Amino acid sequence: MQELDSRAIPQASPQKAINVIIFLIDAPTMRTMRAITFRGIRDVALQEIAEPSVRDAHDVVVRVQLAAICGSDLHPYLGRETGIDVGTVMGHEFLGEVIAIGSGVEQFHVGDRVVSPFTTSCGACFYCERGLTARCVHGELFGWVQDGRGLHGGQAEFVRVPLADATLVKVPAGALDEEALLAGDVLSTGFFCARLGDIEPGQVVAVIGAGPVGICAAIAAKQLGAARVFSLDLELARLSLAASFGAEPILASDTKALAQIRDATSGRGADVVLECVGSEHATRSAFDLARPGATIAAAGVHCERHFAFSPGEAYDKNLTYRAGRCSARKMMDETMPLIASRRFELGALFSHRMAFEEAARGYELFEKRLDGCTKVLLTP
16 A cells, blocks of 8 residues: 655645634534433433424424323333333323424414324324224324334423324313323323223212322213212322312222222122223222123223233123223313313322422332322423
8 A cells, every 4th residue: 555645735724724613613513402211210310312303294393391200101110111212201291382393284383282192193094093093003102212213202392293183182272281281191091991981870980099090080980970989099198189079089908998889889899990000909909899790991001911800700790891092182082172171170180390300209209109199290
């Protein structure tokens, strides 16, 4: 190889060197934002990451004004669900303002106030046309990126929303932001669970869990005409909150809990049980509370491998068991008008309001139910 003679290389003048430096300083830099990201089990952190942008004609970018921690956020946080990439932006409950739109977006404009369900949906596939938006063939869950593929979540200053026309919902005039946020998951999931139960007027309904979803399920059961709605939980503070929305509280650890519901039904048990926890113990409790011929509707996210009751037990009770992910976008057609009516003070479901900087503490409070925590609202 021929060796280069350094004397033959033209030397840059001082002025040219300065120009190069100026060019580097003036070069565009990547825009960043703050986001709450997954770092590992029981480890979330506020980080500076790249700000999202419109990537597809049907995208919008939303400036997040409110976000919340959901019970299902705890599954990756606690390691019950695995596979999420380190660095994934957490959360799927968010409300905000549209700040950028793709060329194919027709239903939204910059400045619109919107809330999102926890999954995207196209509105046109086989499942969307049947109202099963949770199973859209093009849908994705916010806050789940695995092996580099998926959607970052809404616990961030900005979030990209694909399939915006069929996914987002405008916040009605007069609706409170905190309450409208709940339509994207908690309120819709509670109403979905009650709908799964096929509740008939005059029936007795038992709700397992007095967290935000369970309380919303109790509200829905009353709306559907249930004569009595019992709410079971291990936390007295949550039971008190459920009672404020019309449920009859029962401490689940009380050995007489089952007897109380049987006493209200001539010894039979509940006509419908709404399981809003997502655990083996909750499933078994639902089975024990259900009368022969009852329906159990499960909205809780389950991570265990087996049912808490056997096929034979279900057969002997003529039991109907229904479960599944809430089609939140479909349910929002029902729940958003309810929020706009201001009939219920749903903001009471939030026990804690915290800044993004306090998110790690918020997750700990929510997981351990410290300080009477029922739900955490996050603001950027």
